[in-house]
Amino acid sequence: MSVLITISLLAILVLYLGLFKAKKALLPVSILGLLGALSLSFYEWGSYAQPIYNGMMLFDNFAAAFSGITILSTLLIFLLSKDYFERISSNIAEYYTVILFSLAGIIVMVSYHNLTMLFIGIEIMSVSLYILAGIKKRDFASNEAALKYFLMGAFSTGFLLFGIALLYGASGSFDLLEIRNYILSAPQEVSPLFYGGILLLIVGLCFKVGAAPFHFWAPDVYEGSPSLITAYMSTVVKTAGFAAFLRLFLFCFSPLSEFWSPVLVTLAALSLLIGNITAVYQQHFKRMLAYSSISHVGYMLFAVISLNGSSDTSIFVYAAAYSIASIMAFAALILLQRQVGTDSFDSFNGLARKNPFLALTLTVAMLSLAGIPLTAGFIGKFMMFTSALSTYHTYLVLFAVLNAAIGIFYYFRVIVAMYFKEADRHELIVSPYYRLVLGLSAAATILLGVYPELISRLI
Amino acid sequence: METQTSAINYLPIVFQMLVALGFVVLTMVLTHIIGPKRKSKEKLSPFESGIEVVGNARQPFSIKYFLVAILFVLFDIEVIFMYPWAVNFREMSLEGFDGLIEMLVFMGTLLLGFIYIIKKKALDWE
Amino acid sequence: MNLFYFVAFLSIFFSLLVIFSKNPVYSVLFLIVTFFTFSVHYILLNAQFLAIVNFIVYMGAIMVLFLFVLMLLNLNKDTEPMKSSLLKIAGVVSGLCLLLTLVGAVKSLNVSEPLILKDPGIGLVKNLGKVLFNEFLLPFEVSSILLFSAMVGSVLLAKKDPKKI
Numbered sequence: 069m070s071v072l073i074t075i076s077l078l079a080i081l082v083l084y085l086g087l088f089k090a091k092k093a094l095l096p097v098s099i100l101g102l103l104g105a106l107s108l109s110f111y112e113w114g115s116y117a118q119p120i121y122n123g124m125m126l127f128d129n130f131a132a133a134f135s136g137i138t139i140l141s142t143l144l145i146f147l148l149s150k151d152y153f154e155r156i157s158s159n160i161a162e163y164y165t166v167i168l169f170s171l172a173g174i175i176v177m178v179s180y181h182n183l184t185m186l187f188i189g190i191e192i193m194s195v196s197l198y199i200l201a202g203i204k205k206r207d208f209a210s211n212e213a214a215l216k217y218f219l220m221g222a223f224s225t226g227f228l229l230f231g232i233a234l235l236y237g238a239s240g241s242f243d244l245l246e247i248r249n250y251i252l253s254a255p256q257e258v259s260p261l262f263y264g265g266i267l268l269l270i271v272g273l274c275f276k277v278g279a280a281p282f283h284f285w286a287p288d289v290y291e292g293s294p295s296l297i298t299a300y301m302s303t304v305v306k307t308a309g310f311a312a313f314l315r316l317f318l319f320c321f322s323p324l325s326e327f328w329s330p331v332l333v334t335l336a337a338l339s340l341l342i343g344n345i346t347a348v349y350q351q352h353f354k355r356m357l358a359y360s361s362i363s364h365v366g367y368m369l370f371a372v373i374s375l376n377g378s379s380d381t382s383i384f385v386y387a388a389a390y391s392i393a394s395i396m397a398f399a400a401l402i403l404l405q406r407q408v409g410t411d412s413f414d415s416f417n418g419l420a421r422k423n424p425f426l427a428l429t430l431t432v433a434m435l436s437l438a439g440i441p442l443t444a445g446f447i448g449k450f451m452m453f454t455s456a457l458s459t460y461h462t463y464l465v466l467f468a469v470l471n472a473a474i475g476i477f478y479y480f481r482v483i484v485a486m487y488f489k490e491a492d493r494h495e496l497i498v499s500p501y502y503r504l505v506l507g508l509s510a511a512a513t514i515l516l517g518v519y520p521e522l523i524s525r526l527i
Numbered sequence: 528m529e530t531q532t533s534a535i536n537y538l539p540i541v542f543q544m545l546v547a548l549g550f551v552v553l554t555m556v557l558t559h560i561i562g563p564k565r566k567s568k569e570k571l572s573p574f575e576s577g578i579e580v581v582g583n584a585r586q587p588f589s590i591k592y593f594l595v596a597i598l599f600v601l602f603d604i605e606v607i608f609m610y611p612w613a614v615n616f617r618e619m620s621l622e623g624f625d626g627l628i629e630m631l632v633f634m635g636t637l638l639l640g641f642i643y644i645i646k647k648k649a650l651d652w653e
Numbered sequence: 654m655n656l657f658y659f660v661a662f663l664s665i666f667f668s669l670l671v672i673f674s675k676n677p678v679y680s681v682l683f684l685i686v687t688f689f690t691f692s693v694h695y696i697l698l699n700a701q702f703l704a705i706v707n708f709i710v711y712m713g714a715i716m717v718l719f720l721f722v723l724m725l726l727n728l729n730k731d732t733e734p735m736k737s738s739l740l741k742i743a744g745v746v747s748g749l750c751l752l753l754t755l756v757g758a759v760k761s762l763n764v765s766e767p768l769i770l771k772d773p774g775i776g777l778v779k780n781l782g783k784v785l786f787n788e789f790l791l792p793f794e795v796s797s798i799l800l801f802s803a804m805v806g807s808v809l810l811a812k813k814d815p816k817k818i
Contacts, residue, residue, distance in 0.1 A: 080636075083805065084639075087643060087646050121790060121791040122787070122789075122790070122791075124792065162808075162809045165805055166805060169801070169802035170802070172798055173798075173799075176795060184792045188795050189795075191799055192798055195799060196802050198806070199802075202810060205810065205814075234758075260757070260758040260761040261758050261762065263758060264755055264758035267754060588724055588725065591811075593721050593722070593725060593811060594807060594808070594811040594812065596714075596718050597718060597803075597807045597811075598804065598807065598808075600714040600715060601800050601804055601807075603710055603713075604800060607706050608785075608793065610702070610778055610782075611778050611779070611781050611785055611786070612782060612785075612786065614782050615782040615783060615786065629793075629794070632794055632797075633794055633797045636797040636800075636801055637804075640800070640801045643804070647808055647812065649811075
C-alpha cells in the first residue's frame with residue numbers, strides 16, 4: 069500500500085514541480101521517488117500479508133516482486149528519458165506525471181485481491197497510456213496510435229467488464245477468495261455463466277497483453293507511439309498484464325483448468341506463430357520488436373497454461389529478462405532514430421566498428437531476447453518450457469522450440485548487420501545516462517543468465 | 528422481482544414527464560395548425576441575423592469547447608460521488624471523523640487537479 | 654414483468670436504430686433514448702442511485718461530449734471508407750461466436766427461484782453510500798487517481814502549446 073501511495077504522491081509532486089518551473093528537478097525527483105518506492109516494495113517482502121481494506125488489496129511476495137520489477141524497469145526508462153521529452157514539447161512534467169500515474173495503476177494491477185480493483189487498476193494504466201501514445205500532437209502516426217489504442221482498449225475493457233459481471237452473477241462476489249471458495253465448494257456445479265465470464269475475461273486480458281488473435285492494435289500502436297513510450301508499453305505494461313493474468317488464474321480459476329487451458333494453448337500457439345512469422349518479414353527494427361513482443365506473449369502464456377507452484381517464478385524471471393533486454397534494444401533504437409533518422413536494419417551496418425560498446429550491449433540484448441544460453445532470456449525460456457513439459461504439453465513445447473529457432477534468425481540479423489556488414493557512418497554519441505542504462509542492463513542480463521538463483525527464489 | 532420493486536413510487540415523476548412532454552408536443556402541433564403559412568424562399572431560408580446564409584452549419588469547431596466539456600464531465604463524476612456521502616454524512620459523523628477524512632482525501636486529490644487546471648490556464652479563452 | 658419486457662424491447666429497438674441510422678447525429682440522439690430506457694430498467698430493479706447517475710452523467714454530460722466529438726469531425730464529406738467485405742464477414746463471425754457462447758451459457762442455466770432480496774432498498778442512495786464508504790472505500794479513493802490522470806491528459810492533449818513547434 070505504501071508503494072502505491074508513494075507513487076501517486078510522487079506523480080502529483082512532479083506535476084506541481086513542473087507548474088512552478090522547476091524543470092531541472094523533475095528527473096532527479098522522479099528517480100529518487102521511484103528508488104524510494106522500490107525500497108518500500110523490498111521492505112514489504114516476506115511479510116505474510118493479509119488482504120487489506122476489506123480484501124481489496126493483498127501485498128504478498130508476488131505483488132512485491134512484480135512491483136519491484138515494474139518500478140525498476142520504469143526507473144531505467146526514466147534514465148533514458150533525459151533530453152527525450154524536451155524534443156516533443158515543453159510539457160515535460162506532465163509526461164513524467166502520466167507515466168507515474170500509469171505505474172500507480174500497474175501497482176494496483178499486480179496486487180489486487182478484488183475484481184473491482186483489477187478493473188480500476190487496468191483503467192488507470194490504460195487511460196494514461198492512451199494519452200502517452202498521442203503526445204506527439206503534430207505527428208500523424210502518433211495520433212493514429214493513440215486513437216487506435218483508445219478504441220481497441222475501450223472495446224477490450226468492455227469484454228473485461230462483461231466477464232467480471234458474469235463472474236459476479238455466478239459467484240455473488242468480486243472477492244478473489246470468495247470466488248475461489250465458490251468454485252471449490254462445488255466444482256461440478258459451477259454455473260455456466262461462470263464459464264462465459266472466464267472466456268470473456270481471457271479475451272479482455274489478452275487484448276491488454278497483446279496476444280494473438282487480439283494483437284491487431286499492437287504493431288501500429290507500438291510503431292506510432294514515441295519510442296520511449298513504446299519501450300514502456302512493451303515492457304512494464306506487458307509485465308503488469310501478465311501479473312494480473314496469472315494472479316487471477318493461479319488464485320481463482322486453477323480448479324477449472326481443464327476448461328480454459330485448451331483456449332490458452334491455442335492463443336499461445338497462435339501468438340508464437342503470428343509474432344515470429346511476421347517479425348521475419350519486417351525491415352524496420354521498431355516494427356520487428358513490436359511483432360517479436362507478440363511472440364514473447366506466447367512464451368509467457370506458457371506459465372499460465374501450466375499452472376503450478378513455480379509458474380509465478382517463471383513468469384517473473386521471463387518478464388524481468390524480457391524487460392531488461394527490450395529496454396536495451398529500445399535505447400539503441402532511440403539513439404539510431406535520433407542521430408541517423410531511420411531504424412531500418414541497414415542503419416545498423418558497421419555499428420560495431422564505430423560504437424563497440426553500444427554494439428556489444430545490443431548484442432547481449434538480442435541474444436537474451438533470442439534465448440541463447442548464458443543470458444537471462446535463456447533462463448526465462450528454459451523455465452517456461454520445463455513448466456509446460458511438467459504438464460505434458462509436449463507438442464506445444466516442440467512448436468515453441470521451432471519458433472524460437474525462427475526468432476534466432478531475425479534477432480541475429482541485427483548482430484550480423486552490426487559486426488559483419490561494412491558501411492561508412494559517423495560515430496553515434498551515447499550520453500552517460502544511456503551508457504549507464506546499457507551497461508547496467510547488459511550486466512544484469514549476463515548475471516541472471518549465469519546465476520538465475522538470484523531472483524528465481526524471490527517469490 | 529415485480530413484487531419487490533419500488534418503481535411505483537416513481538409514478539408522480541412519470542406523470543410530470545408526461546405533462547412536460549405533452550405540453551411541448553401540444554404547443555408545437557397547435558402552432559403548426561393554428562398559425563398562418565406563407566411559404567416563400569425568404570421565409571424558408573434559415574435566419575442568420577438578417578445576413579445572407581454563409582456555408583452550412585456542419586463546420587468543425589475548436590477543440591477548446593471540448594476541453595471545457597470534458598473537464599466538466601470529470602468534475603461531474605466527482606460530484607456524483609458526493610450524493611451518497613452527503614446522505615450518509617450524519618450517521619458517519621456520529622462515529623468520528625472517518626467519513627470526513629475519506630471524502631477529504633478524494634476531494635483533495637481532485638482539488639489538486641483543479642488547481643493544476645487553473646494554473647495551466649486551461650479554462651482561459653485566449 | 655410485462656413492463657420489463659416492454660422496456661427491454663424498447664432498449665433493443667433503439668439500440669438497433671443507433672447502429673442503423675445513417676446520420677451520426679441521429680445515432681447519438683437514439684443513444685440518448687437507449688440510455689433513458691436503461692434508466693427505467695435501473696428503477697425497475699430498485700437501483701435508484703444508478704438510475705440517477707445514468708440520467709445525469711450519461712444522458713446529460715457524456716452525450717453532450719458525443720455530440721461535440723461529432724462536431725469536431727468534418728461531416729460534410731463522405732469520408733468514411735467502406736470496409737472490405739472480408740472484414741465485415743470476420744466481424745459477423747466473431748460477433749456470432751460471442752452470441753453463441755452467451756446464449757449457450759444462458760440456455761444451460763436452471764430456472765432459479767424468484768430471487769427474494771433480503772433488503773429491497775439495497776440500491777437506494779443511502780445503502781449504496783454505506784457500502785461505498787466502507788467495503789469499497791479503496792476503489793473509491795483510487796478512482797480519484799483515474800480522474801486526475803484523465804484531467805492531466807485532457808489538458809495535455811487539448812491545450813494549445815504556447816509557442817509554435
